Structure formats: C-alpha cells, structure tokens
Amino acid sequence: MAVEVRIPTILRSYTDGAKTVEGGGTTLAEVIDDLETRHAGIKERLVESGDLRRFINVYVNDEDVRFLGGVETPVKDGDTVVVLPAVAGG
Amino acid sequence: MLTIRQAIRDAIIAHARRDHPDEACGVVAGAEGSDEPTRFIPMLNAARSPTFFEFDSHDLLRLYRELDDRGEVPVVIYHSHTATPAYPSRTDIGLASEPDAHYVLVSTTEYGTGEGPVEFRSYRIVDGVVTEEEVEVVPDGG
Known part of the structure; x- marks a missing residue:
C-alpha cells in the first residue's frame, strides 16, 4: 500500500529535502505513523493529542480531512496526501 | 532586502485599505x-x-498547486494590521512557516480606508526569529 505524501518546505528537514515521500496505511493516522518510522519527528509536527494540529492542513485527494474523518480519514493505494501549514496570523 | 515594483506595493496597500478594518492578506508569487x-x-x-x-x-491548496505548476513560490506573504503597527505579532511569528518568504506587514491604523501614508515593512521570520529588512521600491517602467 503506497500513498504519495507531499511535504511542505518547512517540514522537508525531516525528509532529507524530499518534496514527496511514500507512506503506507489504511487511514491518515496510520500513514503518519508509518512516516514517523522513517522521518522521526514529523508526527509531532502534524499531530497533537491524537488530532491534527490546528494550523496544519492535510488534504486527501484534494479534500481537507477536517471535512472528512480527520486523522481517521481512510486512505488507499494511489491516494495523494498533501500537507500544508496554514497561512495565518494575527 | 526586499525589492518590489511600485505597482505591486501599491496593490498590496490598496487591498489593505479596501478590507480595513478587517485584516487583508495575500501573496506575491515569483519564479522559484x-x-x-x-x-x-x-x-x-x-x-x-x-x-x-x-x-x-481550499484556496490554500489551489494556490500552492498553481504555484507548483508554474514553478513559482510565495516570494512575499503579506497581511495588514488595522489597529497596531506593521510589526509581526506573536501569532504571526508562531505561525510563520515559509522561511524563504518575505513577510510584508502593512498598517492601516492611522488612515483606515482613506488615503495617506501607510506603514509598509518587510521581515524574515525563521524559527521564531524576526529580522526586519530594507524595502527597495522599483518605480514602474524602471
């Protein structure tokens, strides 16, 4: 099972500069856990207390997972996951 | 240093005035x-x-996809402050996630939607550290 995960600039320090990495799993949470095994530290930047961080946006096949199932959003082989930090401020 | 054409600087200021008293925001893209x-x-x-x-x-996803397709990056990320000076707030600093971008702050505090001088300043924000930089405005047609 392979899912393509697009990594934003700010998190590429965890992926040796790679813009895209592969992950496996049947839910977004599993994919993130799988990424963590090869890119230690990345999970902490995406997830807080089991939920997606407020200012991290994740899309599965162009849908914001907040409107799907959050970290429990199902993924399957060939899906594309895009991670984008919010552009926000005060 | 940020080098920016006058027409683009003016467009950012016009956007900030238009949206006052709400904060305005946007990017100026450029080739990677x-x-x-x-x-x-x-x-x-x-x-x-x-x-x-x-x-x-969803706008964010569309924006980044379009930038990718065109080989562009957000060279400038701008927003306005409408009741405080043009300096990054603690929230701005905490959420800044483009270490290569110029973070432009515009303050409409003094004149609101009206004409009048507007503070236009630029910063680098990397790992929570703010560094102000000079802004060079290139005249149109120059």
Missing part, C-alpha cells in the same frame, strides 16, 4: 529561486477579522 515578487495574488481572509487572518484551506 528568483527572490523576485512578480505576480500579485490577493487572498480572502477566511477569518474576516480585525485581529486575525487565515487563508481558506
């Missing part, structure tokens, strides 16, 4: 590696707030 802001892209402030801004999440 050029450090040259060439394409003005005003964004909707999904928060519609005088004290907060956030790009709508």
Whole structure:
C-alpha cells in the first residue's frame, strides 16, 4: 500500500529535502505513523493529542480531512496526501 | 532586502485599505529561486477579522498547486494590521512557516480606508526569529 505524501518546505528537514515521500496505511493516522518510522519527528509536527494540529492542513485527494474523518480519514493505494501549514496570523 | 515594483506595493496597500478594518492578506508569487515578487495574488481572509487572518484551506491548496505548476513560490506573504503597527505579532511569528518568504506587514491604523501614508515593512521570520529588512521600491517602467 503506497500513498504519495507531499511535504511542505518547512517540514522537508525531516525528509532529507524530499518534496514527496511514500507512506503506507489504511487511514491518515496510520500513514503518519508509518512516516514517523522513517522521518522521526514529523508526527509531532502534524499531530497533537491524537488530532491534527490546528494550523496544519492535510488534504486527501484534494479534500481537507477536517471535512472528512480527520486523522481517521481512510486512505488507499494511489491516494495523494498533501500537507500544508496554514497561512495565518494575527 | 526586499525589492518590489511600485505597482505591486501599491496593490498590496490598496487591498489593505479596501478590507480595513478587517485584516487583508495575500501573496506575491515569483519564479522559484528568483527572490523576485512578480505576480500579485490577493487572498480572502477566511477569518474576516480585525485581529486575525487565515487563508481558506481550499484556496490554500489551489494556490500552492498553481504555484507548483508554474514553478513559482510565495516570494512575499503579506497581511495588514488595522489597529497596531506593521510589526509581526506573536501569532504571526508562531505561525510563520515559509522561511524563504518575505513577510510584508502593512498598517492601516492611522488612515483606515482613506488615503495617506501607510506603514509598509518587510521581515524574515525563521524559527521564531524576526529580522526586519530594507524595502527597495522599483518605480514602474524602471
């Protein structure tokens, strides 16, 4: 099972500069856990207390997972996951 | 240093005035590696707030996809402060996630939607450290 995960600039320090990495799993949470095994530290930047961080946006096949199932959003082989930090401020 | 064409600087200021008292936000895209802001892209402030801004999440995805397709990056990320000076707030610093971008702050505090001088300043924000930089405005046609 392979899912393509697009990594934003700010998190590429965890992926040796790679813009895209592969992950496996049947839910977004599993994919993130799988990424963590090869890119230690990345999970902490995406997830807080089991939920997606407020200012991290994740899309599965162009849908914001907040409107799907959050970290429990199902993924399957060939899906594309895009991670984008919010552009926000005060 | 940020080098920016006058027409683009003026467009950012006009956007800030138009949306006052809410914060305005957007980017100026440019070719990757050029450090040259060439394409003005005003964004909707999904928060519609005088004290907060956030790009709508679907607009954000569309924006980054388009930049990718065109070989561009957000050279400038701008937003306005409508009741405080043009200096990054603690929230701005905490959420800044483009270490290569110029963070432009505009303050409409003094004149609101009206004409009059507007503070226009630029910063680098890397790992929570703010460094102000000079802004060089290139006259149109120059």
